[in-house]
Amino acid sequence: MTVSSPRVAVCARVFPESLATLEAAGFSVHAHHGDSALQGDQLVAWANGADALLVSASSRVDAAMLDQLPTLKVIANIGVGYNNIDVAAATARGIAVSNTPDVLTETTADLAWALMFAAARRISESERWLRDGQWKSMALDGWLGVDIQGSTLGIIGMGRIGGAVARRAMGFGMRVLYHNRTALPAEDTPGVTWVEKETLLKEADHVILVVPYSPATHHLIGANELALMKPTAVLVNIARGGVVDDVALAHALQSGQLGAAGVDVFENEPNIAKELLAAPNAVLTPHIGSATKRTRLGMVDLAVTNLLDWQAGNALRNSVNG
Known part of the structure; x- marks a missing residue:
């Protein structure tokens, strides 16, 4: 079933064109524009009431935080690794989680x-x-x-x-x-x-x-x-x-x-x-393995694509829930 006008909390500064894609698809976008990705209580406050979460590998999302985000249904992680997210806790709560392999x-x-x-x-x-x-x-x-x-x-x-x-x-x-x-x-x-x-x-x-x-x-x-x-x-x-x-x-x-x-x-x-x-x-070097414009944009776009999959009621193409 297609989800209309879902709210997505973007917890790291991403590219304007990626945000525009989400907005064009009907997402209500709550975008963080600061230099540092949101962490801990700040992330929870930012994501309060969100259906979807777009995070980078710099943001830890654990079980205690998920308990404070009861409306959350999907987490799109920007990165191949996803040890920053408690996937088992998310799965137990029915929250889909995706990553961004291949592009980097x-x-x-x-x-x-x-x-x-x-x-x-x-x-x-x-x-x-x-x-x-x-x-x-x-x-x-x-x-x-x-x-x-x-x-x-x-x-x-x-x-x-x-x-x-x-x-x-x-x-x-x-x-x-x-x-x-x-x-x-x-x-x-x-x-x-x-x-x-x-x-x-x-x-x-x-x-x-x-x-x-x-x-x-x-x-x-x-x-x-x-x-x-x-x-x-x-x-x-x-x-x-x-x-x-x-x-x-x-x-x-x-x-x-x-x-x-x-x-x-x-x-x-x-x-x-x-x-x-x-x-x-x-x-x-400060965790710059994927740091070229083409690759980082590709990673964010793939994370956005996973959110569009969820919005359309489809399986996430890069699901890590197991």
Whole structure:
């Protein structure tokens, strides 16, 4: 059954054209235009009386909040990951939840490579040194990084983004290892080899994490795992905060146990562990894996499309309720 004139609470600043699409479809749009996505009590107050919720990954929606939003029927999350939403609690209350897969795959894979290059070639460190006015002469043994070409890449999480990362590696003549809980069919993973996680960590020169966050992947990479890696290795996390023990990573970087890291996602973001901020061999970006105009607009538009599905009485094309 089609739902007419539903009220949607938009809890993060999105593109005007996306809001116009909702309004043209008959939604009553309550749009937040601030720099930061709404959180906690502010989100609940903003969404009071709403039928639909449009949120980004920065907004946590838990069971206690859902109890205060009795009119809510659908949540469209802008992002592939949805650990910011208590999906089980939403499902129990009859609330549909959707995400936005596929549209950000290639852009996020690009950032994984950008972080790997920047960390491996010490770009952030050397740029800070240059800007500080310390460049007085050239030294043959100065700012030595590690090679990408011909090295071994390990990918933990061979899903859509992991596959896109692996495809890029072929052009650099890399040996590519991957680890999932179970090996994928060989025809689906040409040119890459499944290995146990411990083997991957020991053999890879560069490790990229692309797993979803769950209790099973919390601190998937901690002190014990970092100790298995080469002292010259580069670790890149574009997965989710909490997949890596950030403090343990900082200690490994500062002690020389690990060569460098590129990190786009953090535990308790936007609050970053002070130990990690102090590690000069860490390249840190503020969760920008999907941050191009085309991709972010595509994500918001897909979230809007899921709301239009719900409004029309159709199944959400990207439902995560299970």
